[in-house]
Amino acid sequence: EAGVAQSPRYKIIEKRQSVAFWCNPISGHATLYWYQQILGQGPKLLIQFQNNGVVDDSQLPKDRFSAERLKGVDSTLKIQPAKLEDSAVYLCASSSEGFPSYNEQFFGPGTRLTVL
Amino acid sequence: AQKVTQAQTEISVVEKEDVTLDCVYETRDTTYYLFWYKQPPSGELVFLIRRNSFDEQNEISGRYSWNFQKSTSSFNFTITASQVVDSAVYFCALSEARGGGNKLTFGTGTQLKVEL
Numbered sequence: 210e211a212g213v214a215q216s217p218r219y220k221i222i223e224k225r226q227s228v229a230f231w232c233n234p235i236s237g238h239a240t241l242y243w244y245q246q247i248l249g250q251g252p253k254l255l256i257q258f259q260n261n262g263v264v265d266d267s268q269l270p271k272d273r274f275s276a277e278r279l280k281g282v283d284s285t286l287k288i289q290p291a292k293l294e295d296s297a298v299y300l301c302a303s304s305s306e307g308f309p310s311y312n313e314q315f316f317g318p319g320t321r322l323t324v325l
Numbered sequence: 326a327q328k329v330t331q332a333q334t335e336i337s338v339v340e341k342e343d344v345t346l347d348c349v350y351e352t353r354d355t356t357y358y359l360f361w362y363k364q365p366p367s368g369e370l371v372f373l374i375r376r377n378s379f380d381e382q383n384e385i386s387g388r389y390s391w392n393f394q395k396s397t398s399s400f401n402f403t404i405t406a407s408q409v410v411d412s413a414v415y416f417c418a419l420s421e422a423r424g425g426g427n428k429l430t431f432g433t434g435t436q437l438k439v440e441l
Contacts (some may be wrong), residue, residue, distance in 0.1 A: 240427065251329075251416050251431030252370070265428055298368060304427060310426055316362075316370035 221323045226236065227289040230320045232281070234303030239241050240264075242314060243276055243286050244300040252300055258284065288322075296324045321322035327352045329419050331432035338407050338439055346435045348402045348417030354378075359393065359400045360418040360429065370416070374409045376400065 214233040222228050234241050239260050244252035255274065256266040260281040269276070273292070278284040289293055298321050303312040326353040338344045350359065361373040374384065376393050384391050388405045404411055414436050418429045 249433070251418070251433050252429075253431070254428050257428065282352070302370075313360075313375060314374050314427070314429065318367065318369045320409065321368075 213303055213315055215299075215317040215320055217320055218318060219321050219323075221325065222291055223325050225290040227256075227286050227287065228291055228322060229287045230299050230301075230322075232284045232286070232301030232317060232323055234284075234301070235315055238303035238305055238311075238315075239281070240304045241278055241284050242302040242304075243284070245295040245301065246300055246319070248297070253313055255286070291322075291324045293324050296322055298322070327354075327357075327419050327421055327430045329417050329430055331417055333341060333365035334433070334437070335436040338348045338380050338437070340409060340439055340441055341406050343403060344407050344437065344439075345370075346404075346415050348400045350398050350400065350403065350417070350419045351427075352419060352421055352426075353369050354421045356421075360420070361391065361402050362413040362416045362418060362431075364416060364434070366377065366413070369438045371419060373402075373415075404437075409439050409441060412439045 220228055238248050241258045243255045245255050246252040254271045256276045257264040258278040261278045274288055276286045298319040301317045302321045304312040304314045330349045357378045359376045363371045363373055374391055378440045381393050390403045414434045416431050416434045418431045420427055420429050
């Protein structure tokens with residue numbers, strides 16, 4: 210079974226530029242998550258989708274971050290414009306369902322973003 | 326609000342030593358789930374174990390064992406006879422059985438270095 214795919218693996222941009230990340234979850238997984246992991250910290254949930262609807266985006270900085278999952282499969286996360294503090298690894302995860310809460314989340318390899 | 330504390334930032338051991346990684350959590354829910362994930366240098370988070378709040382039995386899987394104690398809100402992880410391949414960052418995480426979603430709250434992680 211193929212795992213969660215993410216691209217690109219690395220991205221370097223200058224502040225105020227835009228960037229987009231792509232995620233393809235495990236086939237059949239209805240729930241998709243985007244996490245931000247700043248160096249030395251644990252991952253922090255940015256947004257959670259159930260199929261193509263948003264379940265939780267309470268920690269997404271909506272003035273600059275946006276995410277979509279149009280057909281309930283792939284997802285893109287965009288930052289526009291980027292700030293220095295956005296430098297982090299962006300992890301995508303998926304699970305078979307968001308309910309109940311014990312369902313295991315499978316993580317992709319992440320995209321390491323450096324903002325100069 | 327839920328919180329996970331991993332007080333040990335970094336632990337260094339010599340191969341074949343036993344090592345325990347501590348995890349303390351806070352939650353107001355009576356139903357919740359605890360997880361341990363491993364993050365090797367490649368960056369991908371690997372699921373190790375899940376435990377629900379109603380099951381306080383300790384679990385052993387090969388060289389890994391977990392001790393869950395609700396009285397002290399702790400969910401500690403022990404590696405017996407550590408190996409160099411165990412070197413990684415280990416995260417403890419908590420998920421509450423709320424009305425919606427499967428949000429994981431992670432601790433800050435413990436960097437384990439196993440040396441020859």
